[in-house]
Amino acid sequence: LAFETPAHRRLRALLDRLSPLNLTDPHAAHFTPEGCTTLHDVIRFAHEKAMKAMFSLPERLSGVHTARLKAQIPLDIRVVDLGGGLREGLTDCDEVRPEDIASVPMRAVWRGFTHPGITWSGSVNLDFRNLFTLFASSAAGLTGPDLPGGESFAVLAADYMNLNAKFGYHFANVDALCGDEAEKNAVSVQFAGGAGNYLGKSLRVSFLAGVLQRLGFSVDLSGDLLEASLSGLDRPGTEQALDQLGRLLGASRLLDVAISRQAQAEAMVEAFFREDYDFLDQATAAKLPGFHAVLGNWSRIEEDGRTWIVQDGSAWLPRLSAGLSGFLTRLVGPRYQEFLDTIGAYRYFPLAVAKGAELADGRLSVLVRPMAGIIDQAGGLALGLRNAGNYFVFRVNAVEQNVMFSEFVDGRRIIRAQRPLALDSGQTYRLEVEVSGGRMRGLVDGRLALEYDAGRPVAGYVGLWTKADSVTRFSGLALDAAAGVRLLC
Secondary structure (H helix, E strand, C coil): CHHHCHHHHHHHHHHHHHCCCCCCCCCCCCCCHHHCCCHHHHHHHHHHHHHHHHCCHHHCCCCCEEEEECCCCCCEEEEEECCCCECCCCCCCCEECHHHECCHHHHHHHHHHCCCCCCCCCCCCCCHHHHHHHHHHHHCCCCCCCCCCCEEEEEECCCEEEEEEEECCEEEEEEEECCCCHHHCEEEEEEEECCCCHHHHHHHHHHHHHHHHHCCCEEEEECCEEEEEEECCCHHHHHHHHHHHHHHHHHCCCHHHCCCCHHHHHHHHHHHCCCCCCCCCHHHHHHCCCEEEEECCEEEEEECCEEEEEEECCCCCCHHHHHHHHHHHHHHCHHHHHHHCCCHHHCCCCEEEEEEEEECCEEEEEEEEEEECCCCCEEEEEEEEEECCEEEEEEEECCCCEEEEEEEECCEEEEEEEEECCCCCCCCEEEEEEEECCEEEEEECCEEEEEEECCCCCCEEEEEECCCCCEEEEEEEEEEECCEEEECC
């Protein structure tokens, strides 16, 4: 056989000294120069030590700050600020938040990462042929002893970013300069790795290449390795490209174990430009066109000549808990509702975000009909949404018999203003929010119900919101801003 020839045996022996990776865990006792048995080991060891040396710079140099980026997406990022990459006054902080990022390119990529249509959690519909590859990758410890991924690094300046990001079983490097001189602006991308087989990884980079080429990137593919570059755009154009790149990287999680045909990759390119980013759950997208169903059981129905969007939370709570909660609600009243809000298990807030719909100053309105629910019968408007964990809500609740402004900060709900309001289950109410700078006025059926001043401009995506086991209908979501009136559902 050809595989038993002397030439093959020699090449096999050579490859065995080059390709295998044995140093997978930087914390292991054998992660030493003596533990390097292949060229791949040498490269891995040198890279790890170089990163450690880079992040020890603050111990030796003034003006260099490193910190861990605390965020609500599953990326463990260490940041090196070379100057102007983070806001001033953070020199003694070990942790920073996304709001502290001042680097123009990093802020643009982060907007893409945290776009409301990007799903960072959820199930993956595995292609059966890739299933065992995923198991083998986990068993081999390709990412060390922790969960898939590992530490990522971002080197930042005011107009510069070099991001080495580990997304589960694959990694991406993005190097970007984004300033006021268009001829100097540039973005380069490298993408490789994955948990799927070679076909799955190749199909994923084929999908990535299709998107990047339509965004204006020059793309080079070599097997499952992608390299792409873009240059010469002005600052807004470069920021937009980086935003789209962030969405693309966030949306490609584990796609290599979910796709097995070229036709799937081509269809996903078209879906990306429709802002349908949850490629692994297209059934939900089909049930609620025009929206990103961030959380919940959303659907669309036609009734009485009107289109209604329905969030059905009835299956969320086990029957026994629902019955007990209903009894205690009748017995104790609003105090029990306040108590439930302190229990993490009851913090379930279905959210549907309208695609491409953003509001700064203007008016947002919708018809809301609370239909059923034991713990809650809530429905309202989400606005000022920067990501799925940070936004404002104006809502009514027919169980609590009140109207409320609340704010979500990193996923935690904070009540900003509320007052009692008589509400009937099955009755339709018109909710409106008027926004001017940071000031919001909430109206119910044309009457002013609440006012709240956020102390900062309220701007971002808009959508629909409910709570817990609420079964709520919505219709006629409309956005009225300087560009005119836009009907969203």
